[in-house]
Amino acid sequence: MPIRWWTRTSIMAVFAAPVVVCGALAAQSATSPVDVYVTAYRRLARQTCRAGATNALEESLTDMRGTLTGLSPSERTAVSAALDSAHAELVQEGGCETLKNPMRRVLIDSFEGHAWGSLLSEAGSRKDAEADANGFLILTRHVKFAGVKGDAVYTYTGSDTRERLLNGRYRLPVKDKDCGKRWRAVEQEIVKRHPSLRVAGGDAFPSDDTRCAADTQAVTTFRNPDTGAMEARMTLDRDAKGKPVIDVEYPGLAMR
Numbered sequence: 001m002p003i004r005w006w007t008r009t010s011i012m013a014v015f016a017a018p019v020v021v022c023g024a025l026a027a028q029s030a031t032s033p034v035d036v037y038v039t040a041y042r043r044l045a046r047q048t049c050r051a052g053a054t055n056a057l058e059e060s061l062t063d064m065r066g067t068l069t070g071l072s073p074s075e076r077t078a079v080s081a082a083l084d085s086a087h088a089e090l091v092q093e094g095g096c097e098t099l100k101n102p103m104r105r106v107l108i109d110s111f112e113g114h115a116w117g118s119l120l121s122e123a124g125s126r127k128d129a130e131a132d133a134n135g136f137l138i139l140t141r142h143v144k145f146a147g148v149k150g151d152a153v154y155t156y157t158g159s160d161t162r163e164r165l166l167n168g169r170y171r172l173p174v175k176d177k178d179c180g181k182r183w184r185a186v187e188q189e190i191v192k193r194h195p196s197l198r199v200a201g202g203d204a205f206p207s208d209d210t211r212c213a214a215d216t217q218a219v220t221t222f223r224n225p226d227t228g229a230m231e232a233r234m235t236l237d238r239d240a241k242g243k244p245v246i247d248v249e250y251p252g253l254a255m256r
Contacts (some may be wrong), residue, residue: 019177027182033075037064041083042090042099042225046057053185061087073209091197099127105226107194108250110229111168112143112152120156120163129156129163137163148182149173155252165233167252168205171237173245180210183236186246187220188189197222197231204236212236212244 002017041064048056048200050184064083068076109115114123120139135158143152150172156163174182191199204210204218222232228250237245 023220031077033071035198037068037079038082038086039225040064041086045090045096046099046226049099057087057090066224088252099136106229106231107196108222111154111165111250111252112141114165116165116167118165120154120165121163123154125161131158136166143170145170145248146173146182147186148174148186150245165252168250170248171245172240172248173243174212176212176244179212179216179236179244183218183234183246183247186234186248190222190234190248194222194231196225198225209244214242 011189041060044064045057047058048060052057061083065080067253068079071079112119112123113129120126120129122136124139124141126137129139132138137156137158139154139157141152141154143150150170153171155166155168155170157166170186172182172186187199187201199220199222201220202218204216216236218234218236221230221233223230233249235247235249237247239245
């Protein structure tokens with residue numbers, strides 16, 4: 001009973017943070033009610049778990065549903081479905097144990113199917129890797145990501161015997177006229193593979209028809225909703241010839 005009372009009296013404090021954020025950003029971006037409520041649910045569930053509630057996730061879900069009365073019918077339907085999905089994700093990912101120890105929860109735990117910390121020999125031969133100025137070993141493989149041909153670049157420790165995967169990145173050349181379309185396709189592919197990530201991007205490419213100008217700058221980050229860690233980042237770069245390149249960085253465990 002005390003736990004349940006604590007949950008109900010704390011829900012508005014937990015819920016207030018994303019609502020304030022939503023209002024402050026309203027003029028800059030369209031923060032959807034779904035994002036606001038799902039973020040609030042995760043925060044409430046984490047606090048309820050740490051307080052020791054027996055059915056913390058279920059209680060938090062019930063309490064969040066009780067705050068939907070101010071939404072329109074269509075918003076209420078969308079938010080309710082999103083809360084159910086977020087609840088199922090938390091259960092599948094380990095429930096309260098994971099929420100109480102969030103640094104154990106990593107959403108992007110590999111690159112091109114190779115886990116962070118795996119050996120270079122699992123992805124290729126050491127003779128195919130090149131040492132960079134900092135002593136790391138760089139292995140490059142031609143790939144296609146989100147329909148764009150480019151390179152997958154693996155970075156390994158420079159050990160003489162057991163090279164371990166530290167991080168990875170995609171380098172995806174695109175044409176100026178295809179920038180908007182290709183940028184959006186890469187963004188959507190990352191979200192498709194890791195739907196729990198929280199996405200924050202600018203408005204460099206408001207439509208698929210947007211071209212790249214010489215001074216176009218674009219960044220999209222993908223963060224872990226529980227730890228706040230950046231698990232992926234897209235930036236628009238230029239190659240040696242000035243051609244646009246979409247750079248997708250996965251920092252890996254070693255760089256967090």
